[in-house]
Amino acid sequence: MQKAMHAPELTKNQRLVLDALSREDGPLSAYTLLDQLREHGFRAPLQVYRALEKLIDYGLVHRLESLNSFVACSHPHDHAHGMIAFAxxxxxxxxxxxxxxxxxxxxxxxxxxxxxxxxxxTIEMRGTCAQCKAA
Amino acid sequence: MQKAMHAPELTKNQRLVLDALSREDGPLSAYTLLDQLREHGFRAPLQVYRALEKLIDYGLVHRLESLNSFVACSHPHDHAHGMIAFAxxxxxxxxxxxxxxxxxxxxxxxxxxxxxxxxxxTIEMRGTCAQCKAA
DNA sequence: ATGGCGATGTGATGTTATTACATCAACATC
DNA sequence: GATGTTGATGTAATAACATCACATCGCCAT
Known part of the structure; x- marks a missing residue:
């Protein structure tokens, strides 16, 4: 059972990172995020990692260990989420x-x-989704 | 359900890596393995990663995604192991x-x-073991 | 002997994450 | 207003993890 601490107002960098992740349908690596955010003034990995750390604390973002990447939470308003599994x-x-x-x-x-x-x-299942299997 | 292919005779490098992992009670990173095996002639990360890849195929070693490290299987003779969880x-x-x-x-x-x-x-639980909790 | 093939050796490079330290803005206290 | 504290930020350097590209070697089947 993980405790997501309540999310305060996000800072500028946190907002930028979360928005970038939310625009994607899949996970992004920290460095991909960095590249996407260069036009918004990001210059160093740490800016991304620091924002990600907070967003994860707040339960708004999840880290996918088996991919070394990050994804926006799909039910960010469900404050009670316990163990989460990913396919x-x-x-x-x-x-x-x-x-x-x-x-x-x-x-x-x-x-x-x-x-x-x-x-x-951490629970992560790797495989092929229904759509890709069909195609 | 993972399929562990049957393990043939191990090569020299695979043997060295497996023995090093078996001596430990915990996981080791690829680079720690490399350092330990330098005295046996290892010189490059790839030698370790290649051996690990095979050992994992054979079901003799597991990769811990949340640690980026590797551990010898604790029941290597149980050929039927399906999903495995780690604490x-x-x-x-x-x-x-x-x-x-x-x-x-x-x-x-x-x-x-x-x-x-x-x-x-991948199922990995992070936490504190009974002994450490007591201490 | 020749060719194929899996394992190995080696250097360079690519990718992911952290350390260390300086600065800044907001706010509280004296 | 000066000062201290705190959390966020900026920046460079480096550490840690992983792969690519290419050469070589040993083995064994033809």
Missing amino acids: ICEKCGQVDEFSDDMVESRLSGWSKDHAFKLSKT | ICEKCGQVDEFSDDMVESRLSGWSKDHAFKLSKT
Whole structure:
């Protein structure tokens, strides 16, 4: 169960990064974001990474570990999202975000049974989406 | 459901990398492996990455996406391992590897429902292990 | 012996992420 | 108004992770 801290007003850089991610339907790497934002004055990776860090804290952006990239949250207003799973199409890059209570309860259960204090869970499925499979 | 292809005899480099990983109780990065193996003649990252790639194919090593590092499989003889989950202690680096049929069936179920052709699943829990929590 | 093939060696390069340090704006306190 | 504090920002350098391109070698089937 992750706690997304409440999001205050975003700063200029955070807004720029979030908007850039929201315009995309798929994930972007930090450096791709940097390139897109150069015209808005971004000059260094750190500007992107700092904005991303906050956006992730606020639950507005997710990091996809298996891609080293970042995606806008698809239900940013659902403040209660716990464990989130991602289905990532390797053909088209599309990402589906979903939760499953049973998965969450099994993983939490394992943690409880093993006295493991869970702080963050990554669930990422790689494969081919329905559309790409059809094509 | 991952398919681990049957492992043939390992090559010299694969053997060296696997042995190095097996000696550790936690994960190692490719570059840490490289450093450890310099005395055995390793000189370039690619030697490590190539060996790792095969070892992963054979199911003898797992990649931890959230750590960019690699760990020897804890049940390398269990040829049937499907989805594997990892519990990673952020204090001591210890990794517990386990499977859960229910988790697997829920994620497979989602994939089937969404016509998503699943090729590989990453499940990584970060937190604090029982020992570190006690200490 | 010749060709094919998988493994290896090597250097250069590409990509992702962080460290260190300087500056700035907003706001509070004296 | 001067001063301190805090969070955001700017910038350069560097660290950490991963791949590309190309040459070579050993093995084995023809």
